Amino acid sequence: MLRRTTCEGALKAALAFTVAGIATPAMATEGYFALGYGPVQRGTAGAGVAAPAGDAMASALNPAAVAGLGRELSMGIELFAPDRGYEATGTTMVAPGSYRSGHRVFPIPNFAYNLPLSNGHVLNFAAYGNGGMNTSYSDPIFGEAPAGVDLAQLFLSATYAGETNGISWGIAPTLAIQSFQARGLGAFAGMSVDPTALSNNGHDLSWGVGLRAGIQAEIAPGVRAGISGQTKFNMTKFDKYAGLFEGGGDFDIPASITAGLAFDPRPDTTVMFDYQRIFYSGVPAVSNATDAGPLGAPGGAGFGWDDVDVLKIGVEWRKSPQMTWRFGYAYATNPIGAEDVLLNVIAPGVVQHHFTAGGSWQLNASDRIDFAAVCALNNSVTGAVPPGEVTIDMDQIELAVGWTRRF
Numbered sequence: 001m002l003r004r005t006t007c008e009g010a011l012k013a014a015l016a017f018t019v020a021g022i023a024t025p026a027m028a029t030e031g032y033f034a035l036g037y038g039p040v041q042r043g044t045a046g047a048g049v050a051a052p053a054g055d056a057m058a059s060a061l062n063p064a065a066v067a068g069l070g071r072e073l074s075m076g077i078e079l080f081a082p083d084r085g086y087e088a089t090g091t092t093m094v095a096p097g098s099y100r101s102g103h104r105v106f107p108i109p110n111f112a113y114n115l116p117l118s119n120g121h122v123l124n125f126a127a128y129g130n131g132g133m134n135t136s137y138s139d140p141i142f143g144e145a146p147a148g149v150d151l152a153q154l155f156l157s158a159t160y161a162g163e164t165n166g167i168s169w170g171i172a173p174t175l176a177i178q179s180f181q182a183r184g185l186g187a188f189a190g191m192s193v194d195p196t197a198l199s200n201n202g203h204d205l206s207w208g209v210g211l212r213a214g215i216q217a218e219i220a221p222g223v224r225a226g227i228s229g230q231t232k233f234n235m236t237k238f239d240k241y242a243g244l245f246e247g248g249g250d251f252d253i254p255a256s257i258t259a260g261l262a263f264d265p266r267p268d269t270t271v272m273f274d275y276q277r278i279f280y281s282g283v284p285a286v287s288n289a290t291d292a293g294p295l296g297a298p299g300g301a302g303f304g305w306d307d308v309d310v311l312k313i314g315v316e317w318r319k320s321p322q323m324t325w326r327f328g329y330a331y332a333t334n335p336i337g338a339e340d341v342l343l344n345v346i347a348p349g350v351v352q353h354h355f356t357a358g359g360s361w362q363l364n365a366s367d368r369i370d371f372a373a374v375c376a377l378n379n380s381v382t383g384a385v386p387p388g389e390v391t392i393d394m395d396q397i398e399l400a401v402g403w404t405r406r407f
C-alpha cells in the first residue's frame with residue numbers, strides 16, 4: 001500500500017508540474033476556451049479551419065490541416081493579460097464596492113512537431129493549453145481572503161492525418177489534464193452537500209481522453225471548406241471539490257465544432273471565415289443554473305453558462321517571401337446571463353469582441369519567427385443580487401511569439 005501511494009503521489013506531482021508549465025491558469029477568450037493556439041492562429045483571430053496549415057500547431061485547430069505539411073517544429077509562448085473584476089452596490093452576499101482581481105499576466109507555452117511518414121501520411125504531436133480561468137482577489141469578497149479560482153486545461157494530442165481522393169483528413173486522440181483550486185468560498189458552505197470539499201483544499205487534478213477529428217477539401221478553384229470537432233471529454237472527478245461541482249466533483253470538458261471557408265481573392269492573400277460552437281450545456285457543473293440545487297449534488301447548481309457561438313474572420317497577406325501579415329476579428333456570444341452574476345464574480349468570462357494582428361518573418365530557408373497581438377474589448381454584465389446588484393466585467397491583452405523550423 002505504501003508503494004502504491006508513493007507512486008500515485010509521484011504521478012500527481014509530475015502531472016501538476018506539467019500542467020503548471022504548459023497550461024498556466026488563465027481566462028481564455030471564448031468562455032474559458034482559447035481563441036487560437038500559437039501566434040499564427042492568434043494573428044487571424046483563430047480562423048483557419050479550412051486553410052492550409054500555417055505551422056505544426058494547426059493540428060489543434062483542425063487535425064486535417066497538417067496532412068500536407070512537411071517535417072516541422074513549432075514552439076511559442078503567449079503573455080496573456082486579462083483585467084477582470086466586479087462592482088457591487090447594496091449587496092450582502094458579496095462585498096459591496098469595486099474590486100479587481102490580481103495575478104494579471106500569465107505565460108502560456110505551446111509546442112507541436114509534424115513528422116511525414118513513408119506511406120505519405122503524417123504524425124503530429126502537440127501540447128497546448130485548451131483554456132482555463134483564474135481570479136485572485138486579495139480582499140474578503142465572500143467574507144474571507146484570498147478568494148478566487150484557478151482552472152487550467154492541458155491537451156496532449158497525437159494526430160494521424162493524410163489525403164484521400166483530394167480530401168484531407170485527420171484524427172487526433174487527445175489526453176486532457178486539468179488542475180483546479182478554489183479559495184475563499186466558505187460563505188457558500190450552507191448551500192453545499194459537502195462543505196469540507198468546497199474551498200481551500202489546494203490544487204486537485206483530473207484527467208480524461210477525448211477524440212478530435214477534421215476534414216478539408218477544395219470545393220472550387222481557390223476555395224476550400226473545412227470542419228473539425230471534438231467529443232466531450234469525460235474527466236475524472238475533482239474529489240477535493242466534490243462539494244462545489246455538480247455530481248460530486250464532475251467537471252468534464254465540453255464538445256465543440258468548427259466549420260469554415262477559406263478562399264484566395266489573389267495569389268498572395270487568403271481570407272478565412274469560421275463558425276464555432278462550444279457546447280457548455282453538456283457540462284452540468286458549468287451550465288446548470290446557479291439556483292438549480294445544492295452545490296455538489298447530482299443536478300445541483302452550476303455557473304449558469306450558455307453555449308457559446310463564435311464568428312471569426314481572418315486575413316493572411318503574403319507580402320513577400322520574407323514577410324507575411326495576418327489580421328483578424330472574432331465575436332463570441334456571452335455565456336453569462338444577468339441572473340447568474342453572483343457566482344461568476346470568480347469566473348467572469350464575458351468578453352465578446354476580439355481584434356488581432358500578427359505576422360511571420362522568414363529568417364532563412366528553415367527558420368522563421370511568428371508573432372501576434374490580441375485585444376479583447378471590455379464587456380460587462382449586470383444582474384440583481386438582492387438587495388443590491390453586481391456588475392462583472394473583463395478585458396484582455398495578449399502578446400504571442402513563436403519559432404518555426406522546417407527540416
